Amino acid sequence: MADGVRSPLVRWLREVWEIRLYRYLALLVTAAVLTGLVFAVRAVTDEDRSCAPGVARPVGSDECVGVATGAYDFGHAQLQSAVRAIDRENDRLKAGGYVTVALMLPYTASTPSTLSDIQHEVQGAYLAQWQANHTSNGQAPAIRLVLANPGATSDHWETMVDQLERMAKGADRLRAVAGVGQSTDNNKKAVAELTRRGIPVVGASITADDLANGQNGKDPFPGLARVSPTNTDEARALASFAKVDADRALLVYDKPGDPYTRTLQTSFAALLKGSPYEPQPFTPPADRTQEGTTANTFRQITHLVCDTSAETDTILFAGRHTQLRQFVNALGTRGCQNRKFTVLTGDEGSYLSGDKKLDRTALTHNLSVRYTSLAHPDAWVNAPVTLPGGSAADAKVLTDLLARSAREPVGPIGDIALEDGQLIIGFDAMTLAVHGIREATPDGATVPPLADVGLQWPQVKGSLRVSGASGWICLDVHGNPYDKAVPIVELHADGGSRFVRIAWPEGKPPAKECLPPS
Structure with missing residues (x-):
């Protein structure tokens, strides 16, 4: 009887306990699922999108953009040798004794012709860096070179510009951006924003008139210099x-x-x-x-x-x-x-x-x-010694470096090609950047004020001209080259191209003083 009385109570208590147990278990399972979802979301949102130091893939893009500060070739084997040479040169620099120059090019491009141009311009910029650090009688500051990528079509130029600005204000001591690439709308925006933020730019192969100062008397890109003539x-x-x-x-x-x-x-x-x-x-x-x-x-x-x-x-x-x-x-x-x-x-x-x-x-x-052409290896080979505007001796500075670039200490830097002019013009752009940086460096100092570098361009003329491998670089007050040598080149049916003659925007070479008229 007693057991019969207790049985309903026991059953009731057991049912209540089981119901509560199931609820607790359900809550625990729900909490576990939610916790798993949270960690899954975090795993997605916190996905490591880095490619290399200074370079990452923006959300929604597979391109590695930003400023590479190490030996990163952006996935292109043809850039490896030159990138490693730059990294070796950067590693030997002493802390506090150098400034940084960024070479801006579309490193994630995929077309063979564009990649070839990039390879050659990187090689030229590196050779100018090596020359500046090893053959200038110890002039200060030393030059560190990094590669800045805005994307294949420069769609991510804003990300790159923000990063370059931080480098200009920080320990990297960025003092100029060289290169730029083609005269496109995105590159025009990038140059406008860089110069608006006070970062000097040296264009290598940009030739568009509206990506230059001095048009209609206006200077929309303060601090921009170019080594190539306008269109x-x-x-x-x-x-x-x-x-x-x-x-x-x-x-x-x-x-x-x-x-x-x-x-x-x-x-x-x-x-x-x-x-x-x-x-x-x-x-x-x-x-x-x-x-x-x-x-x-x-x-x-x-x-x-x-x-x-x-x-x-x-x-x-x-x-x-x-x-x-x-x-x-x-x-x-x-x-x-x-x-x-x-x-x-x-x-x-x-x-x-x-x-x-x-x-x-x-x-x-x-x-x-x-x-x-912006430059050609045969342009100055047989030029008269008395011809103003450039010389075989100036061009030989680069060819001598190239002769040493197959092995250490200068190289190796990869396969060399000069016919497209990009290595030569890349060398000259970097040389001009170094010139501006060192002219802006006060006596006794090792680092020039950022604002002073771009102020040097109007003085690059006369005896202060840059005697480039592509010809004399004499800048007007707007930072544009005056009466720059223009090689005329003809495509060959047998392959490659043939240098025809040097032509001049003014119809004749500049005077030996190389002073632009008013």
């Missing part, structure tokens, strides 16, 4: 060499264009005032390294070229190198093979010297392609 100066040099006749010439141009192509178009259009032919536009992809469908347009334009009068023999091309290659290939199959044509274009033509997609048989069909 206008290149066009003037090309015109003085080729004796362009507007009645016998046609303009083909990129629409809507970018800073390089737009200003080249404007410069070429000025040469063709009075031409009987309407300029012919083409519209490439936004990323002008891509093929797109532009080849179809060029096939149509070749028909119009053949429709011109028999006297027409010159085509001025305002476009990037991928589209130039497509256009040349199209001209190789044009209907009027019996007529001779010369294509004249800007320095983007240098990319074609090593472009494997170029149909070189086109150059055997009464077609020649000539372009303004």
Whole structure:
């Protein structure tokens, strides 16, 4: 009886206990699941996106962008030797005795021609660093070189600029940015922001007129210097060499264009005032390294070229190198093979010297392609000793370094190629940056004030000019080179290119004083 009385109570207590136990277990399981979710979210949001010291992948991107402060080659084996040489040189510098220069280029680019240019410009910048640190009689400060990547198309320029500003204010003592890359809208924004923040910039291969100071009397990029002529100066040099006749010439141009192509178009259009032919536009992809469908347009334009009068023999091309290659290939199959044509274009033509997609048989069909190069290894080889504007002796400074670059202590720096001019112009840009830094360094000091470096550019003239391997660098008060030597180069059907002649924006070399007129 007693057991029967207790059984319902016992069962009730047991049920209550089990219900509570299940609830506690459910709460524990829920808490565990939530905790797991929290850690999973943290694992995703706190994912290590670093690539190397100073370089990381922004959220939503697989590109490694930022400023590499170690031996990082951005995944490109062809950069390894030069990057390691830079790292060795940086490692030997004594703390407190150096300043930093960043070489800004699109290191995560993927097109072979662009990567080739990057490799050569890095090699040139390194050789200038080595020369500055080892052959300048101990001048201070020593130079540390780092690689700044805004992305393949400079989409991440803001991330890079923020990092460079921190380096300028901190222990890195960044005092200049060299290189820049192509004259694109993103690079224009990057240069504008760098100079707005007081960081001097030395452009190597930028040539767009609207990525320069002094246009319409304004200086939108305070502290910017350049070693390459503007598109206008290149066009003037090309015109003085080729004796362009507007009645016998046609303009083909990129629409809507970018800073390089737009200003080249404007410069070429000025040469063709009075031409009987309407300029012919083409519209490439936004990323002008891509093929797109532009080849179809060029096939149509070749028909119009053949429709011109028999006297027409010159085509001025305002476009990037991928589209130039497509256009040349199209001209190789044009209907009027019996007529001779010369294509004249800007320095983007240098990319074609090593472009494997170029149909070189086109150059055997009464077609020649000539372009303004930023530099060429043969430009000063046979130049008269008395010719102002540059010299074989100045160019030999670089070639002597190159002869030593295959092994330590200078090298190795990888395979060398000079025809595209990028190694030479990279060397000169870095040399100008070093010049500005050391001229701004007060006596007895080892580090110049950041604000003083960019103030040196207007004085780079006369006896204070930089005698570059590409020619004299005499800057006007806006930081632009005055009457800079412009090599005219012709593509060869057998491969590579051939130096034709030096041309000058002013129609003749500068005076030996190299002082720009007012």
